[in-house]
Amino acid sequence: GDSVTQMEGPVTLSEEAFLTINCTYTATGYPSLFWYVQYPGEGLQLLLKATKADDKGSNKGFEATYRKETTSFHLEKGSVQVSDSAVYFCALSGSSGTYKYIFGTGTRLKVLA
Amino acid sequence: ETGVTQSPTHLIKTRGQQVTLRCSSQSGHNTVSWYQQALGQGPQFIFQYYREEENGRGNFPPRFSGLQFPNYSSELNVNALELDDSALYLCASSVGEGSKETQYFGPGTRLLVL
Numbered sequence: 001g002d003s004v005t006q007m008e009g010p011v012t013l014s015e016e017a018f019l020t021i022n023c024t025y026t027a028t029g030y031p032s033l034f035w036y037v038q039y040p041g042e043g044l045q046l047l048l049k050a051t052k053a054d055d056k057g058s059n060k061g062f063e064a065t066y067r068k069e070t071t072s073f074h075l076e077k078g079s080v081q082v083s084d085s086a087v088y089f090c091a092l093s094g095s096s097g098t099y100k101y102i103f104g105t106g107t108r109l110k111v112l113a
Numbered sequence: 114e115t116g117v118t119q120s121p122t123h124l125i126k127t128r129g130q131q132v133t134l135r136c137s138s139q140s141g142h143n144t145v146s147w148y149q150q151a152l153g154q155g156p157q158f159i160f161q162y163y164r165e166e167e168n169g170r171g172n173f174p175p176r177f178s179g180l181q182f183p184n185y186s187s188e189l190n191v192n193a194l195e196l197d198d199s200a201l202y203l204c205a206s207s208v209g210e211g212s213k214e215t216q217y218f219g220p221g222t223r224l225l226v227l
Contacts, residue, residue: 043203044156044218045115089155099169100146101216103155
């Protein structure tokens with residue numbers, strides 16, 4: 001079945017460091033791909049999305065490119081801030097007509113001042 | 114701020130009891146999905162409603178049931194609570210039945226079953 005695999009955390013970085021969180025997926029068909037962020041004690045907030053191959057989603061300095069050939073959607077940010085500390089979830093939807101989101105297990109990011 | 118609200122924010126129940134969780138979707142969002150997020154895990158799809166009818170279901174037993182109302186609100190009901198039902202329950206609303214539509218999540222209800 002469809003699945004999403006994320007790199008395990010926690011990821012600990014110093015402020016202004018470069019961030020990469022790896023995400024790969026397995027799906028039949030052509031899913032949409034999403035990154036959601038969850039701050040402590042809160043629900044999920046959409047960070048960015050891409051709906052077809054080679055699309056680049058971007059928001060708040062974060063970006064991810066839909067790579068069909070490598071089935072990946074890695075999240076990157078050039079310079080992280082303490083306020084970026086959160087849990088990041090990669091998700092897919094729409095594979096083979098399915099309507100549910102399939103999430104990865106999440107990657108906790110901690111940014112130190 | 115996604116415009117999706119959930120109540121209550123926290124809830125404590127005992128094993129065997131029943132619980133109802135509520136969600137209010139964004140106006141005009143006629144699809145609502147419910148997810149269970151266990152501690153340290155990603156959300157797991159429970160079911161989805163479109164125009165007040167169940168539109169699909171994940172791997173959850175029948176004691177998990179739902180309702181969607183015309184005013185964009187919805188409910189998740191869980192009967193015969195088990196300890197493993199302790200989790201954060203998230204609802205998400207979206208526009209239309211399209212499987213690729215962006216879902217907007219509420220803040221969740223944290224349920225503890227003792």
